[in-house]
Amino acid sequence: MTLICLWLAIAWMGTAIAAQDLSLRTVTTGLDTPWEILWGPDGWLWVTERPGRLSRIHPETGEQQTIATLSDVYEQGESGLLGMVLHPNFADSPYVFVAYTYRDGTTILERIVRFTYQGAQLSDMRILLDRIPGATIHDGCRLLILPDRTLLITTGDANVASRAQDLQSLNGKVLRINLDGTIPADNPFPPSPIWSLGHRNAQGITFYDDIVYSSEHGPNNDDEINIIERGRNYGWPTVMGYCDSPDEQSFCQTNSVVEPIAAWTPTIAPCGLAYYAHSRIQEWQNSLLLVALKAARLVVLRLDSTRRRVLSEKHYVANQLGRLRAVCVSPDGRVFVGTSNRDGRGTPRSGDDRIVELTAATSSVPAGGSLTWYFDQEPLDPLSRMYVHLPAPSSVVLTLFDLLGRRQTAWNFGFCTEGPQWFNLDTTLVPSGAYIATLGLGAQHYSRLLLVGK
Ligand SMILES: [Ca+2]
Numbered sequence: 001m002t003l004i005c006l007w008l009a010i011a012w013m014g015t016a017i018a019a020q021d022l023s024l025r026t027v028t029t030g031l032d033t034p035w036e037i038l039w040g041p042d043g044w045l046w047v048t049e050r051p052g053r054l055s056r057i058h059p060e061t062g063e064q065q066t067i068a069t070l071s072d073v074y075e076q077g078e079s080g081l082l083g084m085v086l087h088p089n090f091a092d093s094p095y096v097f098v099a100y101t102y103r104d105g106t107t108i109l110e111r112i113v114r115f116t117y118q119g120a121q122l123s124d125m126r127i128l129l130d131r132i133p134g135a136t137i138h139d140g141c142r143l144l145i146l147p148d149r150t151l152l153i154t155t156g157d158a159n160v161a162s163r164a165q166d167l168q169s170l171n172g173k174v175l176r177i178n179l180d181g182t183i184p185a186d187n188p189f190p191p192s193p194i195w196s197l198g199h200r201n202a203q204g205i206t207f208y209d210d211i212v213y214s215s216e217h218g219p220n221n222d223d224e225i226n227i228i229e230r231g232r233n234y235g236w237p238t239v240m241g242y243c244d245s246p247d248e249q250s251f252c253q254t255n256s257v258v259e260p261i262a263a264w265t266p267t268i269a270p271c272g273l274a275y276y277a278h279s280r281i282q283e284w285q286n287s288l289l290l291v292a293l294k295a296a297r298l299v300v301l302r303l304d305s306t307r308r309r310v311l312s313e314k315h316y317v318a319n320q321l322g323r324l325r326a327v328c329v330s331p332d333g334r335v336f337v338g339t340s341n342r343d344g345r346g347t348p349r350s351g352d353d354r355i356v357e358l359t360a361a362t363s364s365v366p367a368g369g370s371l372t373w374y375f376d377q378e379p380l381d382p383l384s385r386m387y388v389h390l391p392a393p394s395s396v397v398l399t400l401f402d403l404l405g406r407r408q409t410a411w412n413f414g415f416c417t418e419g420p421q422w423f424n425l426d427t428t429l430v431p432s433g434a435y436i437a438t439l440g441l442g443a444q445h446y447s448r449l450l451l452v453g454k
Pocket residue numbers: 198224234235236239240241258260
């Protein structure tokens with residue numbers, strides 16, 4: 001038993017994939033321009049589609065449940081229902097934050113709103129930030145909630161490039177607001193929501209530890225990946241990509257412009273961005289996963305130990321799925337992407353748009369299929385919970401072994417019915433450290449590395 005567990009753990013940790021080893025599994029079809037895909041605390045994918053629908057999609061069956069359809073969304077060109085993020089403590093605060101464009105007369109405007117999720121529907125819409133100028137192009141609007149419980153919002157320049165440098169304009173910025181719509185007292189330009197400036201059209205944002213990363217569309221050159229820092233200037237429209245022409249260098253010195261950590265000419269149209277921290281796909285650990293519209297591929301940017309420098313760039317599924325707009329990483333390291341072939345610039349194929357799971361062909365999960373298994377946080381604390389989507393009714397036992405394979409403790413949850421389950425884990429008496437966690441489901445065993453803290 002001990003040897004088996006160790007072997008499984010090593011197999012898990014050692015998984016590496018080459019591009020040709022990646023396999024694609026269509027989760028669902030028939031969508032129209034999925035703009036945001038999130039992994040929800042209920043184990044479903046939460047999705048916005050640009051014409052105005054919000055839905056939950058089951059990652060295994062593809063079942064779609066509409067939770068709202070926004071009737072005042074204005075979709076033209078790049079505008080419409082855009083970014084979404086869920087409250088980090090969704091069980092107690094079931095709030096869904098959404099960005100969309102609408103029309104006031106002939107004027108296109110953008111707003112950030114908050115819904116409450118109850119009874120499998122979104123209700124009680126509250127406006128947090130309103131009347132951000134929009135346009136048929138460059139509407140930004142990727143959302144991110146930071147650990148300090150503030151909301152970051154990317155905005156585009158709405159096709160007026162000079163606005164990106166104007167501190168009186170909300171366009172071409174990263175904005176930061178509190179989750180109730182008020183402005184944080186420690187914003188750099190109080191009482192403005194502006195957090196950083198000089199952006200053209202950022203449509204990807206993610207973070208890991210204390211670093212916020214963003215992707216940004218360039219014009220006909222210099223798409224960018226930036227590290228977003230408080231109060232800093234990112235150069236647009238004077239500076240494109242690096243500070244490497246005489247005009248740019250002068251502006252960069254005067255304004256202390258932050259250069260990107262990656263730039264692309266010719267452009268790839270970079271969009272959704274996610275940080276990959278998991279060991280499930282070892283080769284991608286400590287990388288940024290970036291999906292591209294024009295280049296129609298997943299770009300994996302491996303970072304160095306400071307996480308501020310790109311070590312390598314690899315491309316996957318190039319031209320296999322068409323335009324890719326959204327990427328989502330589940331807490332157990334599964335990767336989902338959304339196509340954008342019905343957005344007016346793509347060539348829809350039968351079934352488009354779709355959500356596809358990218359998996360290593362040599363799966364690190366032992367026979368028994370695509371088990372969804374994760375913990376609500378790591379390292380575990382004394383009140384942690386374990387999520388398992390049971391593929392069939394079975395007994396459930398979680399055992400922790402130390403790294404020498406010696407059994408330390410176990411939780412026996414008895415016989416459980418199939419489907420999604422949460423299990424409470426009291427780790428009060430478990431010393432902090434690294435363990436090999438083995439989940440026994442009947443005769444099947446699944447292992448992974450697990451950290452326990454205090
Ligand atoms: Ca820039």
